[in-house]
Amino acid sequence: MNVLKFGGTSVGSAARMKEVATLVRNGQQNIVVLSAMSGTTNSLVEIANYLYKKNNDGANELINGLEQKYYNEVKELYSTDTYKQKGKELIEYHFDYIKSFTKDMFTAFEEKAILAQGELISTAMFQYYLEEQGENSMLLPALDFMRIDKHNEPDTSYIKENCTKLLKDNPDYAIYVTQGYICRNAFGEVDNLQRGGSDYTASLIGAAITANEIQIWTDIDGMHNNDPRYVDNTHSIASVSFDEAAELAYFGAKILHPTSVLPAKLGNIPVRLLNTMEPDAPGTLISSKQEKDRITAVAAKDDITAIKIKSGRMLLAHGFMRKVFEIFESYKTPIDMITTSEVGVSVTIDNNKHLEDIVDDLKKFGTVDVDTNQVIVCVVGDLIADNVGYANKIFNALKDIPIRMISYGGSNFNVSILIDEKYKKEALNALSNNLF
Ligand code: ADP
Ligand code: ASP
Numbered sequence: 001m002n003v004l005k006f007g008g009t010s011v012g013s014a015a016r017m018k019e020v021a022t023l024v025r026n027g028q029q030n031i032v033v034l035s036a037m038s039g040t041t042n043s044l045v046e047i048a049n050y051l052y053k054k055n056n057d058g059a060n061e062l063i064n065g066l067e068q069k070y071y072n073e074v075k076e077l078y079s080t081d082t083y084k085q086k087g088k089e090l091i092e093y094h095f096d097y098i099k100s101f102t103k104d105m106f107t108a109f110e111e112k113a114i115l116a117q118g119e120l121i122s123t124a125m126f127q128y129y130l131e132e133q134g135e136n137s138m139l140l141p142a143l144d145f146m147r148i149d150k151h152n153e154p155d156t157s158y159i160k161e162n163c164t165k166l167l168k169d170n171p172d173y174a175i176y177v178t179q180g181y182i183c184r185n186a187f188g189e190v191d192n193l194q195r196g197g198s199d200y201t202a203s204l205i206g207a208a209i210t211a212n213e214i215q216i217w218t219d220i221d222g223m224h225n226n227d228p229r230y231v232d233n234t235h236s237i238a239s240v241s242f243d244e245a246a247e248l249a250y251f252g253a254k255i256l257h258p259t260s261v262l263p264a265k266l267g268n269i270p271v272r273l274l275n276t277m278e279p280d281a282p283g284t285l286i287s288s289k290q291e292k293d294r295i296t297a298v299a300a301k302d303d304i305t306a307i308k309i310k311s312g313r314m315l316l317a318h319g320f321m322r323k324v325f326e327i328f329e330s331y332k333t334p335i336d337m338i339t340t341s342e343v344g345v346s347v348t349i350d351n352n353k354h355l356e357d358i359v360d361d362l363k364k365f366g367t368v369d370v371d372t373n374q375v376i377v378c379v380v381g382d383l384i385a386d387n388v389g390y391a392n393k394i395f396n397a398l399k400d401i402p403i404r405m406i407s408y409g410g411s412n413f414n415v416s417i418l419i420d421e422k423y424k425k426e427a428l429n430a431l432s433n434n435l436f
């Protein structure tokens, strides 16, 4: 069995959904994971923001606009009156539910229930379409098997047990349609796997059922060697290793959700990145195979804050690092990059929620400098120490750009460089010109 995930653009209109139907009808048994139609989750986030602010008029205006868009899509998607009517009732049902939140208290619990509506609607619409076309398909409710634990980590044994049981109880379908992104939490409430999390759903399902392959269908022909939003003439890479893909996804290659590579890697399940608009293009294969002697790609992660702690006492002081790290741990704030010298240590974080408290606590150990609006530029490839020359190429490319931190040797696949956000585009382009 394969897992095929289609992102927001791929199911972004009735016409696109019809294209997806032709791709999932391929003679094999497939689990089809769908995102919300493009723009929907952003709109739902905005609606929730209005509801938090108790601005019901603002919320209602957005809700009505979104509802109308969906009525137009269902009119176009179905060809028979029966399904046009079913589609209309489906949209009414979900939007009545969304509107019900304008009349009551609004908390994080209600917000998550609203955010789940995008995937619930797109999958129900798609399942009706397959039914109308006479396909042998069923809807597999993600809320019946996808779960996170009390640390917000996927509960992989629960997912495996319940997903395989659902499939075993319903064995004879060619296509199983399910929602990306949404799940239940440890309390059984509706929750989600964070923005972009449909990729994670696909990977978790792939690992749970030991799929032959996980396919991530999107709007570009695979993993490119640099960020196509900032650099022209990037190109698709035929194959990358799980480790390279994980670094790239974590450090900003938006094509994959940051944590989506790990379940596939642990299950050794190949992941193929494919383009819905160009289904015959080879795309990118992510597998355990590591290509030798090459720089694979560059990515950049935004909204980074660098914190430097300088301390005379660090000199020969064992336990200093532990104290520093404990402060970040106590605020549940992960550290991305670290560099050290005899008199200080610099770290980066991508979550400023507790920045003030962290800085306050760090001041017990030394003087503290903070730089916000930083970017981690990450060069990924076969970067083991024996491969001489690559570091030189990288720094030569960046010779005119002020560098705040450098991290090399943490893994065999990554060199990370911290720069100010204002140099991001220049840095990505310079690296492209020098490395590829
Ligand atoms: P989906 O909605 O299908 O999940 P996303 O928008 O999340 O799609 O991801 C696809 C987008 O990721 C592409 O359109 C592209 O702009 C962006 N992207 C950023 N970095 C890369 C990269 N290195 N390779 C390919 N795409 C990238
Ligand atoms: N619909 C969700 C989002 O926009 C999940 C996803 O598309 O992966 O973030």
Ligand code: MG
Pocket: 007, 196, 199, 254, 255, 256, 257
């Ligand atoms: Mg995505």
